[in-house]
Amino acid sequence: MKGKSFQLEQTVPGSFFFQGLAGGILSGYVFSATLALLVQDDPQANWMIPFTPIYMVMGAIVGVVKAAAMWGAYRITGLQIRVAARVAATTILVGGVSGFIYYKAGVIDDVLFAKGVTVTWLTALPVALLVGSRVKPWEFFTFGSIKASSGDRIGSKSVLASFGTLPLRFLSIYALGVWILVFICKDEFHTSMVDVRLLFAVPFVYLLVSTYVSFRSPRKLVLLVMGILMNIPAVYVFDISQEISFRDEWWSEYIPDVTTMAGMFVIAWVLFLVSRMCVGLRTRTAPAQRPAVVFYPHTESDHHCLGSRFSEWHERVA
DSSP: OOOSGGGHHHHSTTHHHHHHHHHHHHHHHHHHHHHHHHTTTSTTGGGHHHHHHHHHHHHHHHHHHHHHHHHHHHHHHOOOOOHHHHHHHHHHHHHHHHHHHHHHHTOSOHHHHHHHHHHHHHHHHHHHHHTTSSOOTTHHHHOOEEEOTTSOEEOOOOHHHHHHHHHHHHHHHHHHHHHHHHHHHOGGGGSOOHHHHHHHHHHHHHHHHHHHHHHEEOOHHHHHHHHHHHHHHHHHHHHHTTTOOOTTSGGGGGHHHHHHHHHHHHHHHHHHHHHHHTOOOOOOOOOOOOOOOOOOOOOHHHHHHHHHHHHHHHHHHO
16 A cells, blocks of 8 residues: 655654654553543542553553554555554454453453443554654644734744744643543533533633644734733633632632643743744745746758758768
8 A cells, every 4th residue: 555654754764753652642641531531430530640641651652662563564565554544454453352352351341341442442543643644743842833914824943933832832732631631530520510611611722722823823913912812811810819719619629720820821921922923924935937948940041051961971971
């Protein structure tokens, strides 16, 4: 099966390693999140949160091993397996192993076993999707663009400007991952209360937007207005949390963490806006046009001159 996705390894050696590393880290997080969903009825389900970094490290190791195996198979056979085939192979492998365990181990609880198979499949999926794809994991640190007035997206060649985007990017992704796990593990979040749903949804949208704009920023004016409007609630939360006590509320234990995160996000947004406002936006100049090639028609004298020269050469050789 020939495809273009594996060609990244030819231009950037080591791509398989970084793709396996990134896929394994993501697999570890997916395993923790899906396992937390599986045991969310347990009042002590939040024990999953501290173990998530361990699962991510273990997933990174497994991802690198799987990437090395795929790279070796590619080097030996030259086959470039498409993403659909990789997902299908992963599904068949998980299904086959699960079926063998089901019939040989004597499974008692079919529902619990089906959930376990789902967790296993979802955990194996990120590595299958990333290894051999066109995704460049290192662009997580280097990629970033801002929209110019002309409509083009322009990246910054300034190292300092690029570093200025990283605090908001890392903080947003980290907080988003932790917030999702907290929502899954806390039984209070699964009630039908509207305020509890909003308590989750508002920070979730804030973190999601912050992550997105750190990679693909809108125009400077739009970004500046967006940054100010989005961080007014963060400044307000940071301010009132210093004075109000929530002794009788179940979510009072989160107030110190929320206060700290609000302050960190305001600082990260300030650094991000300064770095983005300093990006020089230059419109692209149209490439110089190559001179047109002019073909002159052959005249009768040109043919006559060429024929005369050929006759003279033939007489000399003869």
